[in-house]
Amino acid sequence: MNVSMMHVWMILIGVLCNVACALPGCFLVLRRMSLLGDAISHAVLPGIVIGFLLSQTLDSWMLFAGAMVFGVLTAFLTETLRRYGGIAEDASLGIVFTALFALGVLLINAVGKYYRVDLDADCVLHGNLEWVVLDRVELGSLRVPRALFSLVPIVLIVIGFVVLLWKELKISAFDPALSTAVGLNSSVMHYLLMGLVAVVTVAAFQVVGSVLVVAMLIVPAATAHLLTDRLSWMLLLSAAVATVAAVLGYGGARLWDLNTAGMMAVAVGVLFTGAVMLAPRHGLLAKGLQQCQLSLRISSEDVLALLYRTEERGGSDGLSVTECGRAAGTTWTARWAVPSLLRQQLVERTPSAAIRLTSKGRDVARSLVRSHRLWEAYLVQHFDLPLDHLHEPAERVEHFIGPALQEKLSAELSHPASDPHGRPIPGDEKS
């Protein structure tokens, strides 16, 4: 057999399975039902075995029907146990799916003993991609794996489901109460989604096993959730992540001769970790950078305000670098405050190596002090605080009051000339 063709088929099958799981997974993750997906993909096992016993073959619609019944049953039993048993949702979920999974395992062991089929408990866990690919049928001049005939329709069903019910899925994912209020029963959507997850599970589990099904339901969607804030992009990205994970996982598995489904789960885990670190807005690196920038800005602004106040009191010789450093505070970004101000030409060195404001820096500093003193005046007017309680909050807020808010504050206080301590509030003129 053509070896390279076999690689193509295996990757294609992996991609189809993963994408079929990733799309409904987005809605599970958004609706905070990730673990219900996990539970359902375990709990459908008895349904699959019963379907097999009724039809005596592994590729019958009865397997799907059995799985759907048990999938919806899981969601239903969990809800019932939670509502009438007073057991927290996570616990009731844990009870229902472990019980059904245990039942399924016993059934499957019994079936394995009496029928000679490759349906055994380990196979359920990590699938059997290598064997699935060997089972081919003729299609024109190509010999394609039989599994494609169940996977392609499933992917189409999933895509059709998402496209047709787009607005319903969207509204019930983000606001179930509103959805019910406008006449879209969100519990109907709930059970529809559960049914879909069950169908996808059955289609995928024979090929890649329940481990990968659960991984692909949750991880690509979560990765996409870190990368974007739009639902449509989230679906596309989750499909992309699932595809990349299939290719990488397959490559890794062949390279080190390991189980394919396991390696695909590891690959998607690596992608997720990458997104946690590097995602443009929600990643840890981006957030850390943002915080550093903010902290540096606050330190620098504190230095500017100090220089302005010193000038105001008549000291025109500037301040030493040490004194400026003290105003910048003790955060670890503070040491860069003075260098960054020098670079932006907001301050300059005097011939005696002291630091003083440039005219550009003086404008910025004046605006800051204006914000500070306006806020103090505002606090006194509205909250009746003692005078020594004003500086602290104003020192925090001054960094976040822009020109627009300054104008509003000033108008609200009918353009005061001085702050509660009697110092002048500088105007918003530029020098």
Next chain:
Amino acid sequence: VIYYNTLVVLIGTSLLGIAAGLVGTFAVLRRRSLVGDAVAHAALPGLCLAFLIAGKSVPNLLLGALATGLLCVVAIAAVARWTRIKEDAAIGIGLTVFFGAGVALLSYIQKHPNDDPAGLNSYLWGTTGSMLAEDAALILGLTLLTLVVTLLLYKEFRLTAFDPEFARGQGWPTLLLDLALLGLIVIVVVIGLRSVGVLLVSAVLIVPAAAARFWTDRLSVMMIVSAGIGLLMGAGGTQFSVLSGLATGPVIVLTGTLLLAISTLLAPRHGVIARLVAHYRFRRSLRIGSP
């Protein structure tokens, strides 16, 4: 006739049931039930690594399981704390990615049979196979440890289980207490790996506590009932598994589910039958009272 080996296993699973019953009470009340499931799945790569590095002695394997189990718990907590991913998805991610790594490692071990790989496979589904006396002693030691810690921290756990915000307000180290509870969950799961298996051991943690919830509204009583149900579940399940030759893990879990179903039906105040009776009496009293 109970053989010596069966007796050792029986004692092991009974102790497991008691420990799981006690720890599970707090795990369920503190909404940490499914963390146990994640820990159990995450133990697989640890088992495999320990097997590859140090061979198949039980203490080594359990140490490996403990290590990756704890790593997974920490990873889940970090993702839920520092990213926009919610805790349920974080649990799912930790569970599947660690387990996937375990499956990959297991396939490596099975292709390079330098030792007896069947030993590892039994950790997936649980076994009553031969257990050395020192393994049983290890399990006994760990069980006693969880028992002592649970009883020592009873007051603190009670507070955080029912009102974590109040506990924090009172200045209790809630983070440390949560970590202690997670640590206990990890230990119970690791004890249960051998007899119940990676895939189902979380049920041992949840089912007894959930069943005990039907019988009482008092925490102290709930713990005792839960430990009792855990004991019945472990011992009964093991015995039935030995007699029938069915896989141990699933049989223990289904025994527990049966006990839960009985509790759901028959418990005096919260049970289904008691509620139906109370409802019927209430309706009759209304009919008699009306003119």
